[in-house]
Amino acid sequence: MTKIVTAAVLVIGDEILSGRTKDRNIGYIAEYLANIGVELREARVVPDVEAEIVAALDALRARYAYVFTTGGIGPTHDDITADAVAKAFGVAIDEDPRIIAMMRRRYGEPGELTPARRRMARIPAGAELIENPVSWAPGFRIGNVIVMAGVPSVMQAMLDAAAKRLETGVKLRVETIEAGAIPEGRYGDALGEIAAAHGETMIGSYPSYADGTFKNQIVVRGRDGEKVAAARRAIEAMLDKIRGAAKAR
């Protein structure tokens, strides 16, 4: 039996929606999860508005095995993710003594343990901490929601830590076939027939455009390696036929 484990990403932050910061976390998490056998099914970006965060969390956590959030867990007034998560789960939020203890070691000087820094110790009741080897302030997990920083290097370290405790499913087998300069419009019909005949695989065609020409790749994904290989062979044979016909003209 093949186990399927699904996930969503929720990016929290005005700076992404204003265009100030270009998100790099969705793509990183997508690739990371694919490699460990978790299927990313949806991603959303919402602003630093509690009601928006709560609504998105509730929609996503009910639907997917895991929800990974990024952003909004720092020490400033616009960092409201922890409070929004507590609200979504209907649990209390307070300073976590484990984090306060970490802070006392780190901010020993008088005046260093500011109220702003203490904000970072606010964690929903019942959450497990996710360690942060980059900049110490931890993320956390509550239920199926994994709350991480927005800064990519910090998020990546937290994802490594969180991944140790994730259930994972079967890893999708992925095969990429170069169609090169053959236009999609020339192989689209045949590819559609192959996709219909190989229903247990997912087949996509992806153009990229540079220097005035398109180059195309066809990607086959599936849970069963033999079925993916069979689809790949059918696609390669189809492309060979098109290449042969082009040469013969």
Add this chain to the structure above:
Amino acid sequence: MTKIVTAAVLVIGDEILSGRTKDRNIGYIAEYLANIGVELREARVVPDVEAEIVAALDALRARYAYVFTTGGIGPTHDDITADAVAKAFGVAIDEDPRIIAMMRRRYGEPGELTPARRRMARIPAGAELIENPVSWAPGFRIGNVIVMAGVPSVMQAMLDAAAKRLETGVKLRVETIEAGAIPEGRYGDALGEIAAAHGETMIGSYPSYADGTFKNQIVVRGRDGEKVAAARRAIEAMLDKIRGAAKAR
């Protein structure tokens, strides 16, 4: 009176969720819209699954002035965006004679006007075409939904074309203040007070991390230039005070 025009982005494509392709369109559209006075309020990424696309379209188009979609309008079987949009709007979809005429000029040779290519002529009834100077096949707009290609250079050209017919609102004034190496935890409390006192501006604090240290920027946004400037002055004075105190020690 200040007019506010809102928008959402809907990225359609398995390749983004699998991590194969890193989305660059959300960030581009976000910045583009901010520059013309349209506020991006939400973004979503969904797979090439009709029901998912329709559900996201319906949620977003009801809520925001515009919805910009990217991806899924090519000639292959996995390009299902036009059908999903027609379904969401409850209108028919058929080959558009304007596009078929373009195709006949372009694909004059026998056998070139393949059924796959004709897929790209399928447009929901009542849609306006959005020209595509890069690779000819048009996008379209129906109601408040603007449907664009996924390939960034093509999407960007379509966005230029679509933008000519957008209603726009007041452009947010944005000011960025360098906090540099002052830790967020040291200015977070004072910044929160400034944010509370300047309620008609949006103030965010954004760390970036490189080479083992954080650098911070504070961003003030707002519709009223004078209020943004006042918040900026308050933040600069606050940072100067912290810098002065640090020197005095």
